Amino acid sequence: MSKLTDVPKRILIGRALRSDKLGETLLPKRIALPVFASDPLSSVAYAPGEVLIVLSVAGASAYHFSVWITLAVAVLMFTVVASYRQNVHAYPSGGGDYEVATTNLGPKAGLTVASALLVDYVMTVAVSISSGVENLGSAIPFVVQHKAICAVAVIVILTLMNLRGVRESGKLFAIPTYVFVGGVFVMIAWGAFKGLALGDVMHAPTSHLHIKPEKSTLAGFAMLFLLLRAFSSGCAALTGVEAISNGVPAFRKPKSKNAASTLALMGGLAVVMFCGIMALAIGTRVRMADNPAVDLLRANGHAVGSSFVVDPVITQVAAAVFGRGTFFFVVLAAATALVLFLAANTAYNGFPLLGSILAQDRYLPRQLHTRGDRLAFSNGIVLLAGAAILLVVVYGADSTRLIQLYIVGVFVSFTLSQTGMVRHWNRHLRTERDRSKRRRMMRSRAINAFGAFLTGVVLVVVLATKFSHGAWVAVLGMVIFYGTMTAIRKHYDRIAEELAASDNPSEDTVKPSRVHSIVLVSKLHRPTLRALGYAKLMRTGTLEALSISVDPAETKALREEWERRNINVPLKILDSPYREITRPIIEYVKSLRTENPRDAISIFIPEYVVGHWYEHLLHNQSALRLKGRLLFMPGVMVTSVPYQLESSEVARKRARRRAEWTAPGSVRRGPVDVRRKDAGGKS
C-alpha cells in the first residue's frame, strides 16, 4: 500500500520506532492486572465505609443488614465480570462500551455511553483522590486537616505528570497494587486467625462509640429504601470494571482470552477483599455515620464533636488487626493511598483514549484522534483536571458526598453495553448455523441479558436513591457532554457536505487563467531577498513587489536600495497615511481582483522564524494578522517564505522533544491497528 520504499531513511526510523513501541506496549497478565484493575480494586478502600454510613441512619442495629448488601454487591460483581468477559471476546478491538453500544444500539446510545464514561472519568479522579487523601490522613493527621487543599495538590501533581508525558509504566502500577492486595489479604487472614482461632476480641478505634440514629424506627418501605441506598453506595466497588474491555489490544496474545482471565481474576480479588473488609468491620465493631460530629456519641452520651476524625473503614480495621501506628498499618495506609492515586491516574489515561475514539467519529475535534498530539491531549487533561478540582473544592474532598455522584455514569454504560451485547448475539444467532457455536452464543446471550437486567435495576435504584443526594450533578454533566458532542458532529457533517466535490469536474476544478504574484516588502533584508528569489522561481503570470509607505524617508531609502541592487522586479509602493499595514494591502488586492476576476493572486510574505515564545510577540505579528485577513478573500493564496534566525534552533529542538512525547494512555491502548472505518484526514 505505502510507497515507503523510496524513502529509506524514513523506513528505518519508522520501523525502529514501531517495534520499539510494540515491545514496550504489550502487557503480560501479571502487569495488565495492576494497570487495569487499580480502579476497581482500590474502591474497596471506600465502598465498605459508604455502606455502613448509609446504614447508620437507622442506627448500629441496622449494620447486620450489611451482610446482605455485601452479598448483593458480590453477586453484582460476578454478574458484571461474567458479562464483560463476553464483551472482551466479542469486541477485542478495544472500543469498549462505546463501540458495543454504537454498533448494536445506534449512535445515540453510543453517545450516551460516551457521555456517561466521560463523567465517570472525572468522578474517578475526584473520588479516588479524596479517598486517597482520607486514607493518607489516617497516618498523617496534617493531611486530613487540609483535605481539600491536599486533594487539589495531588490532582495538580498528577496533571503536571501527565502533561509532561510520563509513560504509564506497568511496573509503577504493579508494585503498589500488589502490596495493597497482599496487605489486605494478610490483614483479612490475620484478622480471621486472631478472631476465630485465638478468640481475640479486636476493637476498631470507633468501637466504643454509639450511633444516634437519625430515624430511630424505620420500617417497611423506608427501611427498604435505606437498604437500597446502602447497596447503591456499595456499588462503587464496581467502577472501573469496564477498563479491561477498553484495553484488550494492549494484552499479549491470545488477547481476548488473556483479558477475560484478567477480568475474572480481578473480579475474584475484588469480591474477596470487599467481603473480607466488611466482615472485619462488623467483627471489630467499626462505627461510621453520615455526620459523625453529631451522630457519633461517646459513652457519656456527648457527641464526639467536629474535631474527631473518623478514619476510613480499611484503616480502622487495620488498626484493630495490626494495631495503630505499627509497620503493617503504615504500609497498608500508604499502599492504599498510592493505589487510589494510581486509580485516579487511570482516568488521565482513559479520558484521552476515549476522546481519540470519539474524535474519529467526529464527536470531538478531529485533532484529538492523532496520536501523540501533545496539544490535543493537553486540552483533554486540563479539562479533566479542572472538572475534578471543581468537584473536590465544591464538595470539600469529602468522598462520602462525592460518591453520590459517582455510580450513575458507570451503570448507564454497564446497562447500555450489556443490552447492546444481547442484540449482538441476537444478530449473530440469526445467521449462525453451527450447533455448538449457537449453544455458546445463547449462553453468552443469557449472561449478557442477566447482566443488562441486573445493572439496569441497579441504575434505577441508584437514580432513585441518589438523585437528590447529588446524582443530578452527574446527570447534568452527561447532558452537557452529550449536547456538545452532538453539536460538534452536526457541524462536521454540515461542513463535509459543503466541502464535497461535485461530480461535475468543471465546477470544482475551475482554474484561474493565470497567477499574479506579489511579494510583500518592508525592508530589503535577507528574508525579503529570499522571498523574491523563491517568488521568481514560482511565477507563471506577473510578479511585483509591494511595500507600504509609512515614512517617506524610509520609502526613499528602500527605492534607492532597490535600484542599487538591480532587482529586476517592479516595486509598487502604497501610501498609508495612518500607518496601517493591513488595510492598504487588502484594498489593493481587492482592486486587483475586481480588475481581473479570473486571475488568482499569490502573496508571498517573508517571515522570520524565531525560537522563543516571547520573540513571537516581537515579530511577524502584522504578517500574522494580514495572513488572517487575506485568507478570507477568494482567489488568494498566501505563501510564507520562512527565514530561520539563529534562535529558531531552540524551537526546532523543542519540536523534536515534543514529537518524542508519549501520550497518556498509550500503554493501555496497545499498538494501533486500524480498526475503525473513518480514521484519517487532517481537517
Next chain:
Amino acid sequence: MSKLTDVPKRILIGRALRSDKLGETLLPKRIALPVFASDPLSSVAYAPGEVLIVLSVAGASAYHFSVWITLAVAVLMFTVVASYRQNVHAYPSGGGDYEVATTNLGPKAGLTVASALLVDYVMTVAVSISSGVENLGSAIPFVVQHKAICAVAVIVILTLMNLRGVRESGKLFAIPTYVFVGGVFVMIAWGAFKGLALGDVMHAPTSHLHIKPEKSTLAGFAMLFLLLRAFSSGCAALTGVEAISNGVPAFRKPKSKNAASTLALMGGLAVVMFCGIMALAIGTRVRMADNPAVDLLRANGHAVGSSFVVDPVITQVAAAVFGRGTFFFVVLAAATALVLFLAANTAYNGFPLLGSILAQDRYLPRQLHTRGDRLAFSNGIVLLAGAAILLVVVYGADSTRLIQLYIVGVFVSFTLSQTGMVRHWNRHLRTERDRSKRRRMMRSRAINAFGAFLTGVVLVVVLATKFSHGAWVAVLGMVIFYGTMTAIRKHYDRIAEELAASDNPSEDTVKPSRVHSIVLVSKLHRPTLRALGYAKLMRTGTLEALSISVDPAETKALREEWERRNINVPLKILDSPYREITRPIIEYVKSLRTENPRDAISIFIPEYVVGHWYEHLLHNQSALRLKGRLLFMPGVMVTSVPYQLESSEVARKRARRRAEWTAPGSVRRGPVDVRRKDAGGKS
C-alpha cells in the same frame, strides 16, 4: 511619491476617511482644555487633603503652614506651566517629554522618561479612580464602604469601554469638566462672600474634632522634613500637566500657540482652585488625619473609631458652604467623581500613544506602532488596567496611600524634560545670530533652567520624603519598564543585524535551481481540488500530491476517486502506523531536501476558512501545527490555499468592524504627520 493613481477605488475610500478623521480630530481650545486638563484640574480634589493629612502628624496647630505650602505649589505650578509653554513651541510634534529627553539628552534619558511616564499612567488610573470613589462615597455611603470593589468595578468599566473602542469625545469631557470647574469657582466665591461679606461662620463636618498629634513637639529638621513631605503631597496637583505637550498635533492652527494658551489657562485655573479650596478648608476648620480612626478625637477625648468616614476636603468644604445633601453639594460631588474618572481615562489614551512612539523606536513590540491595531492596543490597555487593579487592591483603594507612589514618575520626566530643553536652547544659541530671536531663546532657556532646577529639587524632596512610604514601588516599576524596553531594543538590534542583506548579491539572492511542489491531500473535496488547481498554475519544477494513510480503507477510496476524476498529478501515499500526520510529512520533506539540496520545496496546504472562534478549534489544527513545523525547515515555503466556507462571512464582517475600530488616544494624537525617522516596516 505613492502610486495611488492606479487604484481609483482606494483613493476615494482613503481620502474620504482621511478628511473625515481630520475634521473630527482637530480640537478648538475650549474642547482641548477639558480633554487634556481633566487630570491636573481633577487633582485639586485630593491634593489639598493630602497636604493637611501630612501636617496633622504635628497636630492641627501645624495647619497654618499650609498657606506656605499652597504658595509653594502655586509657584511650582506656574514654573512648570511656563516651562512647558517653551516645550510646546519648540517641539510641536507631540513627542512630549520622551522626545525632548531623547533628542537632547540621549536615548537613555529618553527611556528613563518613558519608564517614568508609563508608571505615571498606571498611578493616574489608580489614584484618580480611588479618589473618585471616595468623592462619590461622600454622597453615596455604600460606595465608600466597599471602596476597593467599587474602584475595581470602575476600572473594569473604563477598560471595557476603551477595549470596545469608544472614541474619546471632546464633548464627553467638556461638560463634566466645566461643571466641576464652575462648581468649584461658585463654591469658592460663595464661601468667600458668606465668610467675608456676611461674616457667617461655616463649619466643616470634621470641625468639631481634635487631632491627637503623633509627635506633639516637632522642631527643627524634623518639622522641615514634615513640611517638605506635605509639599510633596501637594505636588500631586501637577500631575498631567505634560499631557498638552503630547497633544499639540491635535490642536487647531496655530497649534503651538493654541496649546500654549491652553496650558496657561489650565495652570491659572488649577492654581486658583487649589488655593481657594485650601483657604476654605482652613476657614471651615477641616480636620484630616493619617489614621482618622485613632488620631481624630471627639470633644470627650474618645477617638472617632473606624466606622467614622472622613470625607475628602473638597466635599467637606462643599458641605460647609452649601450644606450637606443640598443640590449644589450633590452636583459638585458627582462632577468631581466624574472628572476624576475622566482623568483616569486619559491614561487609557496616553498609554497606547506613548506605546506607539516607543514601538517606533523599537523599545516595544513593533505592532504597537500601527494605528488602529486593535490587538496591540488591547494588550496595552489590559496591562494598564491589570497594574492599576493590582495597586488598588493592594492599597485598598486608599488614595492617601497611593499618592505616596504617584509623584515620582511625574517629576522624573519634568526634570529630564526641562534639562533637555536647556540643552536644546544651548544648541540653538550656538548657531542663531538673530538678536531678537537670541533674546527670546535666552528667555526660554532661563525659564526652562529654572523649571529644571525647581522640579529637580522637588524630585529629590519627593524621593527623600516618600521613598520608604511607597515611592520605592514606583521606582521599582520604572526599573522594570526600563529593563524590559532595553531588552526588547537589544533583541531587535540583534535581529536586524542578522537579517541585514550583505552587499555581495550572490550570497543573499542564492537561488534554488528549481521548485518541487507538494499538495497535501486528506480527502478529495473542494479545498483540495482548488489547491491542486492553483499548484498546477504555479508549478515550475515537479508537482506531486501527498497523502498520509492512517486507514487503508480511506486511502483506497482516495486512490480510486483520484483515478476516477482523472487528476493528472501523481499521488504519493505515506503510511503512518501511529496515525500521526506531522512526523511522516516532515520526514519526507527532509529526505527530499537531502536528495536534492538545491531544490526548494513548496508545500500547498488546502485550508478551510471558518467564521467562529469555536470552529477554529474544530478545523485546521493539524494543518496549523504542520505549518509551524515546516517553517523551521530551510528551503521550504508553505502556501495556504484557503477555501471560504459559508460561515466565514461572519468573520469577514467582524474583521471589517474591527478595521473601523477607533484606537484610544486617537483624538489627542491628532492626524498623522510623519514626524519620526524610523517609522515603517511590518516586522
